[in-house]
Amino acid sequence: MATLSKLYSMREAAEHNTRDDCWVVIHGKVYDVTSYLDEHPGGDDVLLSAAGRDSTEDFEDAGHSKSARELMQDYYIGELDPDTVIPELEIFRKEKSSAFTTMLTNKTVQYLAVPAVILGVSVVAGILFSRSK
CATH class of the missing domain: 1.20.5 (Single alpha-helices involved in coiled-coils or other helix-helix interfaces)
Incomplete structure (x- = not known):
């Protein structure tokens, strides 16, 4: 039987964006990386800049290794509630033409x-x- 993970809203995750309380969201999963800040090979500023938001794109762009992906499981605390996710909006600005x-x-x-x-x-x-x- 699979264990149910806790669901968090993006708003909840966004509240955890400080050095003393740092969460990141990657691929719809929520990670509390507060205790990992000093150990992160890229420095704590990388994680702090990703804190409280969906950092999937940043994470993938960095090209993390298989061992880094496995290490993430130690910091996993739950899933992002799909009902609270606001789809990314594409904003188009219509230029005024003469x-x-x-x-x-x-x-x-x-x-x-x-x-x-x-x-x-x-x-x-x-x-x-x-x-x-």
């Missing part, structure tokens, strides 16, 4: 703009050439 950029994005104008510019440059060059004679 009338000119809106006009240039119009397909009809795009196909006419290049020949019009070439024609204009040719006319100006012709006028300048004829005046120089």
Whole structure:
């Protein structure tokens, strides 16, 4: 029979973000790494910067060894409650476009703009050439 682990909300985990009380969340699991701060090979500042938040990406980016992953089990205290997790939001900012950029994005104008510019440059060059004679 499997033992049930305690469920923690992300809000609860976020409250444990100090040197005296340091939790990290990795892959939906909650770890109390307070007693490991001084032993962490990367220094305590790495763990403190990850404290109280989901640090999965940071953990994976660091390329931890198999033995490091096994050592994590000593600090495991529970699971992140999936009902309290707020999915990461992607925020898109719509840039305000000027009338000119809106006009240039119009397909009809795009196909006419290049020949019009070439024609204009040719006319100006012709006028300048004829005046120089």
